[in-house]
Structure formats: C-alpha cells, structure tokens
Amino acid sequence: MRSDPQQTPEEKRAQKAQMRRAFGLLRRAAKPDRHHLGWAVLWLIVAAALEVIGPLLGKRLIDEHLLPRALDWNAIGMLLGGVLLAGAASTWLRYLQLSRLAGLAMRSVQRLREQVYGHVLRLPMAFFDRAITGQLVSRVTNDTEAVKGLYIQVLFVILDSTIVLVGTIAAMAWLDWRLMLIVVALMPFVLLIVWLYQRLSAPAVTRARQLRSDINAQMAESIGGMTVLQANNAQARFAERFAATNQEHYTQRVAEIRANAWLLRPALDMLNVVLLAAVIYFFGMRGGSNAMSTAEVGVLYAFINYIARVIEPLIQITMQFSQLQQSVVASARVAGLLDETGALEHGKPRHSAAANEAPAGSPAISIRHLDFAYIDDQRVLHDLSLDIAQGAFVGIVGHTGSGKSTLLSLLLRYYPARHGSILMNGVPLDDIDIEQFRNEVGLVPQDPFLLAASAYENIDMARGLPRERIEAAARAAHAHDFIMALEDGYDTLLGEGGSRLASGQKQLIAIARALAGSPRILLLDEATSRIDSQTEQIVQEAMSELRGRVTIVAIAHRLSTIRDADRIVVLNHGRIEETGSHDALMQIEGGLYQRLYLLQQLAA
C-alpha cells in the first residue's frame, strides 16, 4: 500500500489501523474456506514452476540439438512435447486455482453481506438517528463488493503474480545470475512508470468515481420524487442536469484512458525493449570480439522469454495498489460497521425474567423518575413518573416537541433510559427477554410502513402466523372487508409502500399487524393523524373492542381520538403537566389540555 511521505504520524497510524481492520475482516470472512487458500497457493507454485520450465526446455533444445545440429528427433520431440505440456499444464492449473480463489472470494462476500445485514437489523435505534440510509445501503452492497475486489486483488493478482515473479527470477539466477541482476536492476523503472501513470490519472479516476455516484444519486432522487418532478414540469431540466453529469463522467473516463494509452503502455513497451537491448548488449560485451559461444544462445533465448514474465506480473502488482487502497478503505468501513455495538437491548437480559412472571396486581406499565436525553445536556424527558393499570386506555397529548414520541420510544426499548426506570408488569424492561417483550408489545406507528408484498405478508411480517390468526386480527382492525374486496383478497399485492391502498386502509393494516401478535400492550403513535373522520371512527371502534383486554397507550394530536380514554396524560416540555380523564382535565380552568381542546374545537 502506498504511503504518502507528507502523512502525519496520526494519519499513518490510522492507515495502519485501517489495513489491520480490512485484512482482519478478510481473514474472518474467509475462515471457513481456509483450506482452499492453502491448496491454491501450493498449486499456484506448481503452475509457476511449470511456466518457468518451458524456456529451460527451449534452451536445451537450442543448446543440445539445434546449434550442434544433433537432430535426434526423439529427443527433440520429447523436448517440444515437454514445452507444450508444461505450458498447457501451467495454464490449466492456474485457471483451476484462480476459479477456486474466485469461489472463495464470492462465498466470503456472500457471508459478509449476510453478516452485515444481520448486524444492521440488530443495531439499536440510536444508531439509525445518525445513520444515512444511502450510506448504509452502500455499506451492505457496494462496500462488500469492494471487499470482493480486495480478495481478487490480493489473492489473484498479487499472490499469483508474486509467485510467477519469484519463480522467474529464481530461474534467471540459476541460468546466469549476473544477467539476472541486470534485469532486476531495471525492474524499479516499471514501478516508476506505473507510479507516474497513477499520479497522472488519479484525479480523473477519482472524479469519474464521484460522478458515477452522482449519476446514481440523481437517478434515485428523480425516481423517488417523480410526482413532484412531473407536477412541476421539471423533466427537461432534470434530463439536462443528468446529461451534463454524464458528459463529464465520459470526459474523465477518456482522460483516464488517454493517460493509459499515451503514457503507460508505450513507456512499458519501451522498457521491455530497453531490457532486451540491455541483455543482448551484455551478451555482446561478454563474448568480446569472438562469436557468441553456443551455450549462451540458449541462455539468451530463455532470458528473452523470461523478461516478459517479469514485466507483466510487476505491472499487474503495481497497478493493483490504488485499487487496493480503495478496497482497504471500503473493507475498513464494513469492519467499522460490524464493530458498531451498543445493541444492549439485544443482549441477554440480566435476569431473563419473563413479563408474565410478574408480581400479581402490578401495573401494566410503571414509569419511575424517568429522565432522558438524546444528546448530553439536552434533556427531553424530566423526572417522569406514571402508572398505567392493566387493560387501561391511556392517551398522551402535548404540544409538538413535548416528548410524546420519545416516551413511546423508551417504552419500546429503542433507547435505554438515562435515569429512572420503566417496569412492565412489575419487571424492569432491561430484565425482560427482548423477543418475549416484542411479542407482548404491539406498535401502530404514525407511518404504517407497508412492504411491497401481499396483504397477508404485510400483517404477518415474517412471523409465520397461521392464516386464521391473520384474518382474526384483520377483522379486529376492521380491515377484513376491504382486504376481501381486493381482487386476490389476502394474497393481493399491495405495491411499494402499499401504494394500492388509501392512507386509512394502510393504517388499518398496520393495526391488524400489531393485533396479530396478540399483544398485552398496544402502543399507538398518532395512528389516526393521517386518516379521515370515517376511518378514525373505525379505528376507535376497534380500540373500544380491545378495551379491558389490552393495555392501550395512544399518542394523539387529534384529541377526539382519546376523548374516551380512562386517563389522559398531558406532556409539556418533557414533564407531566396534567393527568386525568377528559372531563376532569376540562375542569382545569386555563389548563393546557383545556386550551388544546378548545383550540381544536375552534379549528374544526
């Protein structure tokens, strides 16, 4: 890997750490295929040896048969056959080993991708607050693909080329070590030429790569915002912008290819010629004015053959370095993501207590002196204490930013509480097995988030629930009738994001999804904010049917939704300002709830 002399010690340390991370990742992902690597190296050495043997046999043919005119056809046939056989066997062996290594690389990347995706699925919600979706997707797809590049470069090119290079130099040294030294002395020029080429082409290569991701980003943005784009008649302007980016990408690619055509190839060919000339000149000098000794013609033949075998692997190795650098960076990014922890909620519960082993008569939810901040020193919830009885229906209201969704996130264990505690059926949340917890708590989010799948799959959410349970949940959510009216009933595909359905219907599917898990606690996050009054009525009916059986905590902007709640909690700047039934809260003259309610009445 290239190291820049202007790098500070910290940068050098960071680069080394990056290398360690990248190669650690490579080693771990390839572990199950370790034995393949050992065999591949062994067979590549055999292949390199066979490749080196060819010119040696050629040398014998010249020295022992052609020059002395000792035309022993049997021996000549054997030697020629040997040359052919060695060449064919070497090519075949290398091909087999390279496909073995390709298989290893592909399987490792497949494992890695699954590992990364699985890891992302288990990361805590706090991670996703910082994460950028596009970058995460790129980590799972592009970066793991770049890791494959690392395997291919390290395993294929560098390993294979190094073995061929070492074998060829050894054969040269065996034939004539002084001549070998001349070839080796000229080798650094190959490195110099490739280094110069990379320096010259690097800006174009980097820019082309940036432009390629711009092209992807523009495409994704346009498709995502197609409705807005077409409504504003912006197609022509977007097409122009895209064409400009595309044109620049083309220009940069051409610049890169030009650097290759004008500098790299001619300079390397020139060096090849210089090497040949140097070897021939040395022969001439050594022989003095006498004719070349017969034994040396064979050596010359073998050397000429070997020169190409030295130059090509050297070019290959050097050319890989910039690519290698990028792959190392990508691999280190993947390794960094895999090191991302903090998934404490997914760790083993401290006591593995089950929520249903709770002390009898304890509240469904008990919040004690709860404090929370997303960012240090910016507290969002202050000393919150609240008991919610089994089977109660509790509404949470408050101004925007008062902390309603945050409270719900803590109840859902998306974030750990900073201070204080939350107990479910008398058991602290951290002590409840996470899977069991998720089974017992259902969520209806503000955005129903539908998959591009059937109605059945959307309610089931990969839990493998029986059909009857799915239908019962849909009935309870008042979604059954409209699902049955779709052309394939529960098997109807709902389109991306449930585009086939109206907002209210999507919300009813989300309610059915939550109910299908038969939760003991149901959390609703403004589940009625995007639906019409008629659907809201349906949701309310569904909720009232659940009353007493399921503990319901509902955040609501539209106060009519929670008017009938057993208790309404009014949050203000992260504190409980008021609590009581609708009627009781309306009695508080100038109270926050009363003001909110009257304001909504006026607006209606």
Ligand SMILES: Nc1ncnc2c1ncn2[C@@H]1O[C@H](COP(=O)(O)OP(=O)(O)OP(=O)(O)O)[C@@H](O)[C@H]1O
């Ligand atoms: N992921 C986050 N990272 C940092 N701060 C956040 C995050 N989510 C919310 N906040 C902040 O926490 C405070 C409470 O937000 P929260 O979403 O809980 O309010 P809310 O009462 O649900 O508001 P709304 O009714 O508008 O949804 C706000 O000041 C908000 O800026």
